[in-house]
Amino acid sequence: MNWLDINLPLVVLIPFAGAALAAWAARFHRVAAAWTAGGVALLSLALLLPSAIDTFAGETLIQSWAWMPSIGLWFAFRLDGLALLFALLILVIGLLVILYARYYLSAKDSMGRFFAYLLMFMGSMLGIVLSENLLQLIVFWELTSLTSFLLISYWQHRKDAREGARMALAITGAGGLAMLGGVLLLGHVVGSYQLTDVLASGELIQQHPLYTVILVLILLGVFTKSAQFPFHFWLPHAMAAPTPVSAYLHSATMVKAGIFMLARLFPALSGTIEWNLLVGGAGLATLLIGAYTALFKHDLKGLLAYSTISHLGLITLLFGFGTPLAAVAAIFHIINHATFKASLFMVAGIIDHETGTRDMRKLNGLLKYMPHTALLAMIASAAMAGVPLLNGFLSKEMFFEQAVSASDAQGWTWLVPVLVTIAAIFSVAYSLRFIHDVFFNGEPIDLPKTPHEPPRFMKIPVDLLVLICLAVGMLPMFTVAPILAVAVAGTLQTTPPEYSLALWHGFTLPLWMSIIALVLGVALYTVRQRLFDWHERTLHHWDARVIFNALLNGLIKTAHKVSRRFDQGSLQNASAWIVVAALVAGGWGFWLSQQPLLGDRVLLDIDPVSLLMGVLLIVASVLTALWHRQRLVSLIILGVVGLIVSLIFVKFSAPDLALTQLSVEVVTIVLMLLALYYLPQTTPKESASPRQWRDLALALVSGIAVTLLTMSVLSRDFVPISDFFLAKALPEGGGTNVVNVILVDFRGIDTLGEIVVLALAGLGVYAMLKGMSLPAPSHDINGLAWHTDKHSPIMQTLTRLLLPLTLLIAVYIFLRGHNLPGGGFIAGLIAAIALIVQYLANGIVWTRERLPVDMHKVVGVGLLIATGTGLVAMGINFPFLTSTFTHLHWPIVGEFEVASAIAFDLGVFLVVVGSTVIALVRLGELSHSAPNITAEKQ
């Protein structure tokens, strides 16, 4: 494989590997980290340059591998003119910054950490500009947010650094996510995330109904990254970073990433009125605000920060014009701004480093202390102001020209050249301030250090950058022209338009605008003191950070408010929510279905018995709720509810259900009575009145809703599922009681599962209560002592008489179960009740002596029998739990079917008896070890 086929990913990935290397190298010598970083950047550059030849020949290099092809993510890289220009800026300025930082960082700063972060950032930036796949581009985009966060917060001990870093990360990271949304939509529209496809489908994208959404989302990403109005405020706060970081991030890289995106997607997105308004509008606003504010910053880096914002606005505005020529001017200005702004930041760093302050009110007359630095600063500043013979002048002229031609359109466009000139005036004024206030204007005022020239090598990067400013400014055709041509071709994806880099075009309107800007700018600077005072009184307190913080605090406050409202940790509230939500969902589902509430099935006539039962049911339910604080009363009425329900089952010919309901009812009431024994007789009032009303309303509404639901189900015709079972019960299950056949045969495995659960529940109650003792109350609610005689003789006699009878009934119910109402489950409950009554009436000790059976064993045997019937079937090669049956003729009883399922039913019976007795007896025994009442009396 030719290494030129894989050099692009290497260019991007080498800095990441280098980051680890630099951190490691710093262990040996602090400067080693700097050398490593420099070497890594050089290596990347060396790998990139051979491909540049092809790019200059007009080719687009693409290297691509599958990464996550199912969602259109490819590990793909692209080198065209635009990518090459940015990659060169990133690497070359990066190299200079590395050299500069090696001298800038003081002995107590960790070199390893700094260069590791810087290299990671460099790699991420290279990733952005060299990406072919848009999703991959987003990945690197977010990586620049993360790594720039690390760089800005490099001086972690400083509060402003931490805050600035956080704000930068919050704004740019969030913007990146918005951009992700835009890119996803873009990919959806185009059908691919590869730039080659996207750039070729400009028309398709712009005519798609989602175009505006895509544009807004992507621009959110761009504007946050490139500090465009109204997201510009994070940039000045990021100035808390070490100056090499500022020089790198805010001249050529981080903030240019947004601009790069504008350029990259220019063929796909530009050319619509939305683009012009959004991009141009934001650019113009940023240009003005930045230029204006820069003049009033007393901090050197603050001035540069706002000037950066202003120049970024200028470039954005140029892209916003949307014409190919404007794009040329924009690209040209990107190069120029990168060079002069990087050198200015470095100068600011040198001044800070050598004098100990960046306050322009203290810094004066530095010319005689550091003449070399002063000369560099003056040239770079002049380039920033747009003085002829420097690079800034050329691109500014092109910019004015575009502004003028944009004013040809209808409406208020004539304002554009005027506003642009005003911005240029301020730009001249603050550039002048950077020179005059710092290097002239009297003597310095109590500086922390005595100023002098910095080390030789610290100035070399600045020298080089300023040299570029001069060379480009004077000989554009021999310096910048070739790279500009390919970059423009890469941006526009077509042949670039005709443009001229000549210094002299005659006395055109743009030249006049330049002259006006220069003259008025100087004039503005001379009256600066009065302006400062005015600004101090009026606009000084306007800071977008306030809005950001207010927004953030508002969000946090809302969150707190919402939490207080919804997150109260109250079980009642939580259940109320679930009920309400279920109601709403149900109502909505009903509404959506667009069907009448009631079906057209003929309803049965209402007979007096049903009516009476209905009324009783309602009354009993209401009373249960009303008297819920008197527990015993409420429980008894609850029993009434259960009994009526079983009567209803009888009425509608479901004797099995009625029997089950009846016996379950008795067992549960006994269970609850046993529990009540240990609880106070009345419940304290727990809910406040409003909540009770709320609960009442909720109960009413859900009751009505459930009634309506039942009505709507029952009033419709449906295909009953019972036919199948009715048809198969006798021939295949050998029983006429369909309910029982379903339980023990058709769905035998479910029943097996259920009795296992029942057995476990019984054992669980036993285990939980074992070893626990609760003192039984000695007095009732009125302070009267409980009667000492626990077991009434009448009750004892009666229950002993009843026992054989009840057991007989249980056996009877069990045996007839397969054909007539009954079965193991009901029989088990009846038997259990019979036994429990013995325990209740005669006491546990007495009963246990006479019934020495360990109920645990009963449960175990029951489970064994039930499982055994299943296994027998398996043993003779039938599926688990296959049943068979035969007919026997019993004396007295007559014809009798013996199904193998009856053995299964026996298992059910035993488990039910065992579990119920275990659980109830255990509950009854709770107070056994507690001091008894008589002892207490003595």
Added chain:
Amino acid sequence: MDMMLQVLAPELLILIAAMTLLVGDTFWGHRHKALTFQLTLASIVVTALVILASFSTTSVQLFNGAFIRDGVADVLKLSMLFMTFFAFLFARDYLVQRNIERGEYYVLGLLSLLGMMVLASSYDMVTLFMGLEIMSLALYAMIAMQKDSGFAIESAMKYFVLGAMATGLLLYGMTLVYGNVGSLQFATIYQTLATTEQSLVLSLGLVFILVGLAFKFGAAPFHNWVPDVYHGSPTGITLFLSAAPKIAAFALMFRLLIEGLEAALMQWQSILIILAVLSLVVGNVIAIAQTNLKRMLAYSTISHMGFIILGFLTGNVGGYAAAMYYVVIYALMSLGGFAVILALSRKGFEADNIVDLAGLGKRNPVLALVMLVILLSMAGIPPFVGFYAKLVVLTEVVEAGLTWLAVFAVVMSVVGAYYYLRVIKVMYFDQPAAQNAHDADFANASLRYGLILVATLVLMLGILPDGLLTLFNDVMMY
């Protein structure tokens, strides 16, 4: 018969392990304290190996179509086993310190795992319900194991009461569907629904099913239990609770809603949209206000569930695969997040407030880095795997034509990023309180290397995300 054993082998192995340990622990519990723990882990590993050895994407049905083993089930079971393994491994020291490390913990854990696995393989409403209840009942008991903690008892109680209510609703919905369709088996339900007109009863049944599902997922507005339970449970158990059961919730939704009721897509899609939107809002907005880390992670869970529901509501196979991808990734991140809290806690100190993490960057750089990776991944920032999980889901949502929903989800992620970043800020920039100002070493090697492994996975899956997703797509497609 042989085939049957082979298909059932994973569940049987776990069942046998649970039963053996239940009995065995009472015999050796006092003498060989670590044996139950070691055997539990061994049984999980063996089960995973058995699944791997017999892994195939063809589907086999048992018990008249009540039980299924297919690629989806196998992948889900493997993920559950993975999460449970690490949850047990991480939690042990924590439980020992608080005197709640008893054999029952592992037995209940294994039973809960069994329930989840049954859920993943259920192909019939009864099997599904059985799996769900086996899982839930064991979980209630696990939370309540710390009997001396009022918090734990309270949260077990809440979980139980609300869970029972939701289960009731779910069951109600299933009976309505059963009454309407006449079958419990998913494939039959699917075919019946696809060929017949849909009735009102079915819609109402669906509504109740969705309420139950939303509760199990912890999706808003049925989310109230999540913060209380996550916060109140001992961290060692929250760790277990937040990972594997969420994968089970996915299985529940996938089997019931997709394999059974997909034909009623038109009816449940809009409800899912509401659930997703509410979950994203509630999860992200309320999380901002939390000072307790466990509570914050609980709310973040709610928002993640919103994303998973987004995958479901696309109504196509890619979306389901995306949801599955998301849930597995989420479980991994959640496992890591709670394990970090676990690693910081000591006897008598739970370390579950955000301020307890202050200065972690200096006190234990490795742990802080692990947490950083997990938080960034949860926030959906590349190159960590959480980003790809979000990306995959969003792509599918856009493909399904629900552009506004994708944009909304992205916006909510932006809000969400805030509270993750706040924790990072606390870890790296804030000064610890005086009593925490010492180094916080790892309590044991398993936590140290386990957490490093989790963080590495989060990063490596982020750099090479395709393998897992392709696998998920394949098993979904088969």
